[in-house]
């Protein structure tokens with residue numbers, strides 16, 4: 001089925017215009033219970049300190065350090081071979097998802113680039129707010145530089161797919177390609193957890209819904225310990241960008257991708273996208289400097 005008119009909209013036009021778009025049904029029904037069972041195990045391991053690649057409460061951007069028994073708001077590397085949860089790779093390489101991503105990036109399967117797949121979760125002990133931000137432009141970035149940075153194409157897309165109802169994310173529609181207004185700049189620098197960003201909307205995802213968003217849209221998220229969140233958080237790119245995405249992706253530290261253990265887990269549909277990512281890594285290696293430090 002063409003995705004073009006899902007929800008009565010053309011998804012790539014909506015994403016370009018608004019900086020985000022919500023799409024239904026990118027998780028096949030039979031996969032949903034398996035994904036839920038896998039995230040349950042992964043979250044349990046993360047909270048017990050048995051999986052050290054985690055986003056720790058109190059720190060928003062990478063690098064996160066490996067610590068024991070800390071509260072976490074995200075779990076990294078769903079496709080890491082040591083996690084041994086094959087359903088994540090199966091979903092990341094599944095047809096409806098790849099078709100949507102290809103449509104959004106206007107590229108062929110051969111041009112897709114294998115990237116990140118993490119999990120966003122409710123913290124166990126403490127509520128946690130992410131500040132208003134753009135992923136690839138710091139709050140302090142001067143206006144001229146911000147204008148230039150926002151002109152750079154992404155050659156990729158990222159998304160959140162909710163396994164349970166998720167209303168944690170806030171965005172300012174259509175803020176992804178323009179510099180911040182004076183008021184927005186002031187909030188991002190001086191009151192970054194503001195609940196009153198002009199034009200903000202709360203993104204409400206029902207289970208199984210996906211929001212694709214431009215990672216330079218002004219966004220924040222509110223993490224509540226009391227409300228279960230298991231949301232798949234991933235991205236893919238296209239080879240059209242050359243090594244453009246390298247820093248964004250490899251700042252997460254992906255050395256484990258270039259191992260035989262990992263290659264043994266690859267599903268057929270992701271073999272070419274994976275080779276594309278390795279080729280891109282030749283320029284930088286599989287780790288890079290953090291953007292937000």
Ligand SMILES: O=C(O)CCC(=O)C(=O)O
Pocket residue numbers: 120130135160168169219220221
């Ligand atoms: O929690 C979310 O939905 C957004 C996460 C986010 O903004 C980020 O990881 O940069």
Ligand SMILES: [Fe+2]
Pocket residue numbers: 133134135219
């Ligand atoms: Fe972000």
